[in-house]
Structure formats: structure tokens, C-alpha cells
Amino acid sequence: MNYETSTIAADEHLALPGGEVDRRSRRRRLYIALAIGAMLAVGILWYAMAGSRGQETLPKAAGARSQQIPAISVAVPGRDTVRSIINGTGSLAARREMPIGIVGEGGVVTRVLVEPGTWVRAGQVLATVDRSVQVQTAQSLAAGVEVARADARIAQTELDRALQLVDRGFISRADVDRRQATRDAARARVSVAEAQLAEARARNQRLDIRAPEAGLVLARAVEPGQIVQGGNAVLFRIAAGGQLEMLAQLSESDLVRLRPGVPAQVTPVGSSTSFEGQVWQVSPVIDPQTRQGIARIALPYDPALRPGGFASARIMAGASSSPLLPESAVLSDSDGNYVYIVNARDETERRAVTIGEVSDQGVSIASGLDGTERVVLSAGGFLSPGQKVQPRTVSLQR
Structure with missing residues (x-):
């Protein structure tokens, strides 16, 4: 039955006139052309959309690359006058302490005429003996x-x-x-x-115990009724002229930098008042155990300065002109101390430096910088030599 149906369809096809066949052929080509046009339109639309997306991606990528360049703070330190300050601690004492005893035959003390803290003149009677x-x-x-x-x-x-x-x-x-x-x-x-x-x-x-020089009575060790005899017994101690001093203990390296006459500020423990003095003697010997020596700082008399008390000293050993940086700008590793500077191409360079004085104002640079460089103030530990940066110049607060 199928064979017969197919034969009939073929016979009918052969029986169609030629105009009908041409119309079907043209219709088929039209459909094909429309399909190809649609495909071309879809392709053009897709290409246009892809191009627009690419144009949007380029600025974003450029912005991302610009965001990867770090912005850092830099400063031109210049040169400042940096004082060389040596800090030390020590005790207060009389500059010239005179022990006074009895030079006569001795006997029973009848009167004591002075107290510690009393000013006396040369030859004044301090105590009498029967x-x-x-x-x-x-x-x-x-x-x-x-x-x-x-x-x-x-x-x-x-x-x-x-x-x-x-x-x-x-x-x-x-x-x-x-x-x-x-x-x-x-x-x-x-x-x-x-x-x-x-x-x-x-x-x-x-028999009268007298002051050999004018000065300040520091201590007395005699009372009325006490029996005294000539010898080595010390009955009074006097600071000649009332002059005091501080015995500042300093390291061997600090003593080398000191000379008699340099000024110093002495602050007793428990006091906020500083007293002006000056170094009048630098120890000629060093303690072999502690590797320290004594710098003797002369001080005028003041009731707040008590011999035997403890004090701290700031000694002005000198001054120099050098760049001054904050501590955050100076880094160190196994190769030594260094800083990062920014060159004309806005690239970082590592610069080895030698540190001078370190104070509350900052760190002075003894060598390695002349003060005209743009120095990275912080975040130097996250940089590497040759890295591109965005420097922002700030002024240093003194």
C-alpha cells in the first residue's frame, strides 16, 4: 500500500505545471535568504554589544592599574641645629665638704650654737667645751x-x-x-x-669648735653634755661656700664627648624644677667593673638641692647642623639603618644613613642625606627599591 501511495505522489508531482514549480523554488530561496539575514543581524548585534562591553572594561582596567600605585607621604627635611644631649643620673653632694672636729684637749660640750642648714662665716663658733x-x-x-x-x-x-x-x-x-x-x-x-x-x-x-671657712652646715654629730676628745671624730660637716654638685655617672663613650665648662640641667628626683649648672670636672679614670666614670656638675646653692639626694642631668655636649626625621622614617635591617627616598621619576630608592642624636624631636641623620631629598615618612617597610609611588609632600612639625 505504501508503494502505491508513493507512486501516486510522484505521478502527481510530475503532473504539476511548470509555473507552480517555479513559485515553490522562489519561495524556498526567499526563506533561505531571510534566515541568512537574520543570522547576520544577530551576529552584528552581538559584535556591537561585545565592543561596548570592551570599551567599558578598558577604563576600569586602567583605573585598577592606577589604584595599585600606592600614595605615600614624603617630606624634605632640610637641615636643623641639633643639640647633642647626654643624659645621666647620679647623686647630689657638696662640692667641697669639710669635716670639722675638735683640735684641743677636749672635754664636756657645753653649747652647740648651729643647726644643719645654718650659714656660718669663717671663724664662727659652732660649739663650746667646758x-x-x-x-x-x-x-x-x-x-x-x-x-x-x-x-x-x-x-x-x-x-x-x-x-x-x-x-x-x-x-x-x-x-x-x-x-x-x-x-x-x-x-x-x-x-x-x-x-x-x-x-x-x-x-x-x-676648745671652741670653729668654722674654718664660710659655708653651709650640712650635719652635726654632737650634743651638749657629750664628752669629746681631740682626734678623728667629726662633729660637723660644712659645704664650703654653700657650693653643691652632682656626681653624674656616664658611660665611657659619653665622657669622651665632654669638656669642663659645658652647660647642664639638673632635676632632683620628685621635683619638676631644673637647675642650671656646668661641668667643672670630668673623671680621669673609668671604673673597670661598671665601665662608667663621673662628670661633676657644679650647682649654686638652693634649698631644693639636698646633698645625698638622687637627680638626673641633661648635659649639652655640643650642637651640629643635620637633617632631622621622625623615627617612623628610619628603618633598619641586617645591613644597617636606611631610609626610602623618592626620585624625580616618582620611584623609591633605598639610602643607607648613619644615625646621630635621638631625642623627642626626632632622629638626626649624621650622614647619608643632605636634607634636599624627598624622604618617605612612613610605610617604608612595605616598599621596595624601584617601586612606582604617588608622593604627597607634607611639612614636618618641629
Whole structure:
């Protein structure tokens, strides 16, 4: 049955007139052309859309690349006057401390006339010792002087009479010579008695404990009723002229930089007041155990400066002109200290530097910079040499 149907369809096709066949053929070509046109239109539309997306992507990519260049703060440090300051600690003391004891025979102390903190003049009596026995001895010696003087006057009178009688022949020349010798011996006894009296009075004066120089009494170690004797016992301590000093302990390297006469500021512990002084002596020896020496700073008298107290010192060892940077700008590694600078092409360069003084104001650069470079202030640890950056110049706060 299928075979018959197909045969009939073929026969009918062959039976169609030629105009009908041409119309079908043209219709088929039209459909094909329309399909190809649609495909071309779709392709053109897709290409146009892809191009627009590409144009939008290019600025975004350029912006992304620009965002990858870091923006950093830089500064031109210039050159500043940097003071070389040495810090040290130590104790306060009298610049010239004088221990005072008794130089006489000693005895019982009857009065103490000064207290610690008292200003005294040279020769002022600080304390007295009982001298009742010594006074009686001195009075006895004074009486002996008078007796000797009376004997000397009698001897002189007898000699004068003998000289008048010898011319008349009443006495011999030998008697005159004996009277003259008696007169000379009497005069000698007067001199001896006067010397003994002066010695006794001098001893009595030495019973008074006196200040050898004007100054400030720092301490006393004697009370009324105390028995004192001559020797090494120290009864008073005086700061000559009231002058004080600080014994600043410094390292060996710091002492090399000091010279007598440089100024210093001394601040006692517990006080916010600083006192001006100056170094008057640098220790000529170094302690082999601590590797430190002493710088002696002279100070004027002030009640706030107490010998034996602790203090800190800032010694101005000198000044120099050098670039000054904040601590964040200076980096270090196994090769030493360095900074990053930005060249004319806005690229980073590593520059080795030598650090000078470090203070609250910043870090001075002893060598490696002349002050005209653009120095990276921070974030240097995240940079690498030759890296492109966007520098933003800022001014340093002094």
C-alpha cells in the first residue's frame, strides 16, 4: 500500500505545471535568504554589544592599574641645629665638704650654737667645751707673769743703784756685773711666763669648735653634755661656700664627648624644677667593673638641692647642623639603618644613613642625606627599591 501511495505522489508531482514549480523554488530561496539575514543581524548585534562591553572594561582596567600605585607621604627635611644631649643620673653632694672636729684637749660640750642648714662665716663658733679648769690654769699663769715682771723691776732698780755707787768706790765692778745678770734673768723669766700664759690662752681658744671657712652646715654629730676628745671624730660637716654638685655617672663613650665648662640641667628626683649648672670636672679614670666614670656638675646653692639626694642631668655636649626625621622614617635591617627616598621619576630608592642624636624631636641623620631629598615618612617597610609611588609632600612639625 505504501508503494502505491508513493507512486501516486510522484505521478502527481510530475503532473504539476511548470509555473507552480517555479513559485515553490522562489519561495524556498526567499526563506533561505531571510534566515541568512537574520543570522547576520544577530551576529552584528552581538559584535556591537561585545565592543561596548570592551570599551567599558578598558577604563576600569586602567583605573585598577592606577589604584595599585600606592600614595605615600614624603617630606624634605632640610637641615636643623641639633643639640647633642647626654643624659645621666647620679647623686647630689657638696662640692667641697669639710669635716670639722675638735683640735684641743677636749672635754664636756657645753653649747652647740648651729643647726644643719645654718650659714656660718669663717671663724664662727659652732660649739663650746667646758673650760673651767683651763681658765683657772690661765689665771695662775697670768699671776706668774706679774710676779716675774715685779722681780724684773727690782733687779733693774738694784742695777741702777749699783751703777751709781761703783763710781764712788762703794762697790766693786764685779757686784755690778752680778746685778746686771740678775736683771737679765728676771727679764727672761718674764718672757717665759708670758709665753706660758699665751699658750694656755691659745689652748683654751681651741676648745671652741670653729668654722674654718664660710659655708653651709650640712650635719652635726654632737650634743651638749657629750664628752669629746681631740682626734678623728667629726662633729660637723660644712659645704664650703654653700657650693653643691652632682656626681653624674656616664658611660665611657659619653665622657669622651665632654669638656669642663659645658652647660647642664639638673632635676632632683620628685621635683619638676631644673637647675642650671656646668661641668667643672670630668673623671680621669673609668671604673673597670661598671665601665662608667663621673662628670661633676657644679650647682649654686638652693634649698631644693639636698646633698645625698638622687637627680638626673641633661648635659649639652655640643650642637651640629643635620637633617632631622621622625623615627617612623628610619628603618633598619641586617645591613644597617636606611631610609626610602623618592626620585624625580616618582620611584623609591633605598639610602643607607648613619644615625646621630635621638631625642623627642626626632632622629638626626649624621650622614647619608643632605636634607634636599624627598624622604618617605612612613610605610617604608612595605616598599621596595624601584617601586612606582604617588608622593604627597607634607611639612614636618618641629
